[in-house]
Amino acid sequence: MKRILAIARKEFLHILRDPRSLAVSILMPLMMVLLYGFAIDMDLKNIRVGVLDFNRSAESRSFINEMVSSGFIVESARLSNRKEIEPGFRQNKYRAVIIFPADFSLSLVKDPVTQIQIILDGADGTSAATVANYLNAVTSRINLSYAKEDFGLDILPIETRTRVLFNPELRSAHFIVPGLAALIMMMICALLTSIAIAREKETGTMEQILTTPVVAPQVIIGKIFPYMVIAALDATLIFLVGKFVFGVPMNGSWFALAGYSLIFILIALSLGLLISSVAKTQQVALIAALMITLLPTLLLSGFIFPIASMPAVLQYVSRVIPATYYLEIIRGIILKGVNWYPRMGGILTGMSLFLIILAIKRFKTRLD
């Protein structure tokens, strides 16, 4: 115990004596959550749509009014012929163009089906899909009002009524901030500890430590302690930013959040130490830590892409990524107010123990 404390104490001193790294390890997560939080905003607002109206009738105008009334869509350009469509897309004047044929108002009265055309900018697929969905919704709303006027129908046979639980406005910040917390904590923790052992190997101090009676578990556990404190501080900052800057609600218990977060932090720190005890130099350790944590956590944990829609192989991969479970847990705590996850919590605890033991086993007490 005294040896563990000695190593923890020494590691604390290293951190305190290096104010720049300390600042980086506190400010970087803060910057990241702010930057990503604002950048990865998947809610579409003020989508610019161009209008090419060959009809210029009261009917086409009312369609346009209906379309822009919600505020999701703004009419950003009024076109006069088809040749102008493409240049406008290239200059990013709009994400979509809606075209009313010259016989739009006539056809409404005369034909069973009236067509309008929507042209989308496929270069930004996500926005394009959202615009299309939105315009379809507008169209069906208008259809309903025509149906009522022309045929006296009050309702269409089937109507879906959607009610979104836990995140009624479908604000993307509400599920992105927990994801960011997982990503940032994983990355920062692994990066922090990845150099902790490699640095001592590089500067030669490891040679001195290894001639003392200290053993691998004492070194590993002693080194985890101080970084745990920093990581806990980072996590607190991230969740506070989430709550007060991005307005993410907190429906569950802060204690549950802290508990599961500590287990997750422990996993990330142990992973960093494992990398560090295998890597020969600090640089190799840093790069390995980034590679192993960043992309899998970002892409395969369900942070951005739903796991259910991944290919089967990747779904299996996602099961060994700690962030997959952590993300589900904290989204549950924060948004659903469910605080108890025995199975996933058990998996995370198992992962943390496995990684710590592996790091201890891989820590060489000899130079050869």
Added chain:
Amino acid sequence: MFQTGKTKVALLLEALEKSYGKIKALHHLSLSVEPGQIVGLIGPDGSGKTTAMRIATGLLTPDNGSVRILDIDPFIRPRQAKELIGYMPQRFSLYPDLTVSENLRFFSDLYLVTKHDRIERQERLMKFSRLGPFTNRRASKLSGGMKQKLALMCALIHTPSLLILDEPTTGVDPVSRQEFWNILRELAEQGIGILVSTPYMDEASLCDNILMMYEGRIIGTGKPEDITTLFPDKLLEIRDIDITEIKRKLQMKYPTLSVQRFGDKLHIPYSDEEQFETIKSAVPDRTQVNPIKPGIEDTFVALMSKPNITADYISEESG
């Protein structure tokens, strides 16, 4: 050579073999350090000194052979053995961002030294090493000599019985080197066995026993005052202002001659008066040519070029 009398041998290495891939780092290396004895390992870089010392501390495992620290095998009871050893690696390996006392505190904690003992020992070591005024200075801000003294203090904080010091004075100024050796002598007088390596031949004369290492073997061993008797021939010294030219001419005329340059002097081994006269006649009249007593370095160079003879010598000694 390895008598075990009433007192236990501080360090005993027997028939160590070690290879790194195809490179053989140690050939059948044996040595012993008695309590209170300073044993010097001398030899050029790459001769296996560091490897031998790392095996003695348990940092490396030998391919073959045995290690005993006060009769304890460090590969069977590593913790007990480590308690007995104080080790200073070749590279400065304390924490530059920690202060003198923080470094000492760290190592004393790793050795589970009690607070009472630590405070008392730190005070004594500080006085002893005269690092006292710098207790709160960061290690990175110390001079080379002071750094080495601090490293020595850290290796001494748990009162080891055996000190293993890998080139502790390399890159240290002459005054600090002298001071460092005075400290070593005092420690030896307290009964600590010391194994120290050095590339400086002049430091070898400060040891109780010298082991000359070359290419993983011990090529000569003895007390500093005796070891020069291993020099197989006689030795002459040539002094001249244009020593480079003389060396070139001699080597052209007698390619088999071993000509060693020491600053503005040449040292040449010779076998008899006849050869002495031949060499003398080959240099200008103004040049001084005198027979001299070989030094430790001369002996090393001579033994280095005749590994077979000295290898036999060793096996006789240890057998």
